[in-house]
Amino acid sequence: MADPWTVLVTGCSSGIGLRLAVQLAQDPGQRYQVVATMRDLQKREKLEQAAGAALGRTLSIRRLDVCSDASVAECLGGLPERRVDVLVNNAGVGHIGPIESISIAEMKRVFETNFFGAVRMVQAVLPDMKRRQSGHIVVMSSVMGLQGIVFNDVYAASKFAMEGFCESLAVQLLQFHVFVSLVEPGPVNTDFELKLMEDVSRSEFPGTDPATLRYFQEVYLPASREIFSTMGQSPEAVAKAVVQVIGAGRPPFRTLTNPLYTPLTALKYADPSGEMSVRTYHNLLFNYGALFHLSMRALRCLTCQCFRRRVAPA
């Protein structure tokens, strides 16, 4: 049997990172040695419990803050020969709100993690991957790396930045047999949304005019909650998609994990002027609210287990 690949995953204290680390570590073919990292080791218990017997065998836990050069160097320096065969840049933070109320410092904080944090990791592993002429860099992007969504301006920009970075890098790295893969989930039911809502509840959105604040609080936020509860995937499902990307002989450059989002992202490419997607999103949110709620309800029905059982009995 070939030596297992060392897979380093960032942001494993919760959500997709935690589920991915566990699925890889419990791989039936034992193809992976997982270095599951998190910035605060006090949060390790949830991962330890989920990993079960894999802990200490195919999964080890290390501290790594993607925003710190020293932390990245310390983590990689602790690995045998600093070897990372597969890097999964999963760590990320969300951000929503009217742009007038967000300080530049706050925007930089989002980019520090979502963009520069991932780039720092790539810079740290790339020289060795190039030297070995093998490796795989997986980046947790988002459908918001392909299509901006209202009131997610800064978060979408950070994911767009990552998409441009990866599109450019992937071409060069093929020369070195190093693959780059972007994974683009839609909404995923993790702590991510909870943290966003906590941030929202703490903010008073200074400098925002009353009409914008009303759109944000009374139109966007309820729609967003509805979208998460209707279209949201489980972190397990997204992790499973990433496991497939990692295990592929020829890894895909892009993977949209939620098929419900394919038509929405296709809109953008169907009309080069961009008018169609801007107007469709505007109409859906502001003019055809009733249609939006109705389609969410229909989707909830169609994707519900009881409907599936009726249509396709076991």
Ligand SMILES: NC(=O)c1ccc[n+]([C@@H]2O[C@H](COP(=O)([O-])OP(=O)(O)OC[C@H]3O[C@@H](n4cnc5c(N)ncnc54)[C@H](OP(=O)(O)O)[C@@H]3O)[C@@H](O)[C@H]2O)c1
């Ligand atoms: N949930 C969604 O709807 C969704 C949709 C599309 C894409 N994504 C992307 O998926 C990835 C994972 O998100 P999730 O849904 O699993 O959310 P999550 O449960 O909030 O997980 C985010 C992880 O990133 C970690 N993190 C944040 N800043 C970090 C830093 N400086 N260094 C190291 N780790 C850091 C967090 O650690 P702490 O516990 O210490 O904060 C946590 O472990 C993110 O990149 C996110 O943008 C999420």
